[in-house]
Amino acid sequence: MGQAINLTAQSANEGPTARKSGAMPAAGADGALRDQLHRPLRDMRISVTDRCNFRCVYCMPKEVFGRDFQFRERSELLTFEEIERVARAGISLGVRKLRLTGGEPLLRRGIEELVARLAALRTPEGESLDIALTTNGSALPVKAEALAKAGLGRITISLDSLQEERFQAINDVRFPVSRVLEAIDAAAAAGLGPVKINTVLKRGVNDDEILDLAGHFRGTGHTLRFIEYMDVGSSNGWVLDEVVPSAEVVERISAVYPLEPLPPAHPGEVAQRWRYVDGAGEIGAISSVTNPFCGACTRARISAEGRLFTCLFATEGTDLRELLRGGASDAELQGALAGTWRARKDRYSEKRAELTAHPGDPAGAGRRIEMSYIGG
């Protein structure tokens, strides 16, 4: 099924993270907070809700997230004030980019108020932060202008297929693809463009659309990013054979629309960038499975109920809500964040690559680590 996958433990930007393991580094030469593998804290990804109006089959399958599924109560979610305090603590420790996600972040009532609060924050040098949001786009036609006005800097919209029947089968709530395309236009019209469009590829499901998607977004100014399907959570039944390697994606596009590599836009960029030789724009490839980038992973994740996770595949998080609601001072909150980050040595995707170095070997696949889903 499909072509052989070349799983390597080499990071996109640096050598295997394990090589850098050693004594506990408190801070780098620049004074920045560093984890056990010398990675600074730069990005914070904040989930604002665990709810979603889609049931994408690879993310929230209906069999698991059905009518009886118990989502968090409103009172369990961090309030906007609490989110702002966590963001401030992160900024004092080096965070320069905030991304709101979920679940579906636009389902959180008053999301534009949260964006405005975060957009008003400043770094110790007095600069504003990069505020981004990832959405399925369904509410964008009504929300795009308010989000732009509130100070949202950038937006990523997920879109896995251009084919009506297929898109509706993937989102599993019969949401029409035309409305996501309208959402992309609405975001651009509101000044949130160029938009990033995230496409998760799954072998046998939508890998026959790689060229159609590339052709559709070439020349629009928007950047299409192909994401390798990951083994997040325990409900999507992930198997390695379903991963479409980025190398194959780039090869297939380049055969029709020649591509050339671009350097990373910034240190720690997770997408490998390629530009069309004819000047029709660029695409991105996020190779979390075939070319993991743990060595450059500078991202902390805050779940909707206020747990701090240091890896997408982590099973344990630090309970910040308990601190926030227990009267902790800003210094105590910073201490909890810094302590968790300093202890961090996650490199799950590199380990997965090592464990599954023989994709045809069922023993290798069997040793894959199963991890819980924490918000994308």
Ligand code: SAM
């Ligand atoms: N609901 C929003 C959306 O879909 O854009 C934000 C949250 S969603 C969890 C964030 C991103 O994670 C989406 O682009 C989605 O396609 C991606 N995603 C979810 N499950 C995935 C998986 N197993 N492998 C790769 N990407 C996945």
Ligand code: SF4
């Ligand atoms: Fe919802 Fe996003 Fe997951 Fe789809 S990928 S089910 S839109 S959270």
Ligand code: SF4
């Ligand atoms: Fe970061 Fe964990 Fe993903 Fe590696 S597996 S890139 S450490 S989130």
